Amino acid sequence: MTATDLPAPSLGLDIGGSKVHGLVLDGHSRVLAQRVRPTEHGDAGVLTSAVSVARECLALAGLDAVALSGVGVGIPGRIDHRGGVVHTAVNLGVDRLELGPLLSDALGGVGVAVDNDVKVTALGAADHLGRPDADLTYLNFGTGVSAATLAGGRLVRGGGNLAGEIGHFPIDLTAGRCGCGQYGCIEVFAGGGQITRRLAGLAVPVTLAGLLQAADSGDADAVAEAARIATGIAAAVHLVVLAHGSTAVVLGGGVIRTAPGLVDLVRKRLDEQAALSEFVASLDLAGRITVLPAEHPLAAIGAALVGRGVPPRPMIAVA
Numbered sequence: 001m002t003a004t005d006l007p008a009p010s011l012g013l014d015i016g017g018s019k020v021h022g023l024v025l026d027g028h029s030r031v032l033a034q035r036v037r038p039t040e041h042g043d044a045g046v047l048t049s050a051v052s053v054a055r056e057c058l059a060l061a062g063l064d065a066v067a068l069s070g071v072g073v074g075i076p077g078r079i080d081h082r083g084g085v086v087h088t089a090v091n092l093g094v095d096r097l098e099l100g101p102l103l104s105d106a107l108g109g110v111g112v113a114v115d116n117d118v119k120v121t122a123l124g125a126a127d128h129l130g131r132p133d134a135d136l137t138y139l140n141f142g143t144g145v146s147a148a149t150l151a152g153g154r155l156v157r158g159g160g161n162l163a164g165e166i167g168h169f170p171i172d173l174t175a176g177r178c179g180c181g182q183y184g185c186i187e188v189f190a191g192g193g194q195i196t197r198r199l200a201g202l203a204v205p206v207t208l209a210g211l212l213q214a215a216d217s218g219d220a221d222a223v224a225e226a227a228r229i230a231t232g233i234a235a236a237v238h239l240v241v242l243a244h245g246s247t248a249v250v251l252g253g254g255v256i257r258t259a260p261g262l263v264d265l266v267r268k269r270l271d272e273q274a275a276l277s278e279f280v281a282s283l284d285l286a287g288r289i290t291v292l293p294a295e296h297p298l299a300a301i302g303a304a305l306v307g308r309g310v311p312p313r314p315m316i317a318v319a
């Protein structure tokens, strides 16, 4: 590839419940400039935050918006990625926001692509691992649990962009009830919302950050809870490997960041399952797990990758 084949820089925005992380990425996937600021909530607030961070990043990089090959946004919630519309992002106080078109208008008509934050993180993870054409799944253990799979480097979306909602796959019908109405979903075991509620209700309440230490010191409730979470994470790994044949399974999200030691328990759990089954042993589930450095802005980088080559928005309405 010659220098002239390289895409022009693109801008990525990772819009989370507490902060917006923006960066400009060049054609070699090098970060030229980045900026983080708190997220204002509500439709107008999210748009204002996005526009501010985008403009600050461009100023830092010394670029005009028209010089970009496009803008990508990763944001939680149900996303119509074709229209750039965010539906029901509860943590951001957004009910329905035409973020793509509005952000494009604010940036002089540059093309804007909007996608779910977990999906853009999968792209960022593949880029970080130097495997842009990977068969890879990113598993996000946040308040809820969801997955984003790349098959040969391309996002698996399915009808209605549904693919990846594996948090609501039931793994134990005798376990507790999920917010979705089913019993024993993966999210019941390993979703941060359910974990936090359970830990606060223990005879000796403990935080997730302190859970493994409490387990190590012999607290039986903590041991059981750590095993429960590891079971949920292990089931998610097992599921995506069987469903998609992902050669790399990247773990991330608040639960993993807060208690990284859980990953050792997950590997142990998968090794125990492998010891019972030659078939499972042949899958080498534990060996497929990767944990990426938490400080690396994978979602913002993935967003910038999504933004590469998005066509500009037509500024003249067609009758």
Ligand SMILES: [Zn+2]
Binding pocket: 167, 168, 169, 178, 179, 180, 181, 182, 185, 187
């Ligand atoms: Zn559920």
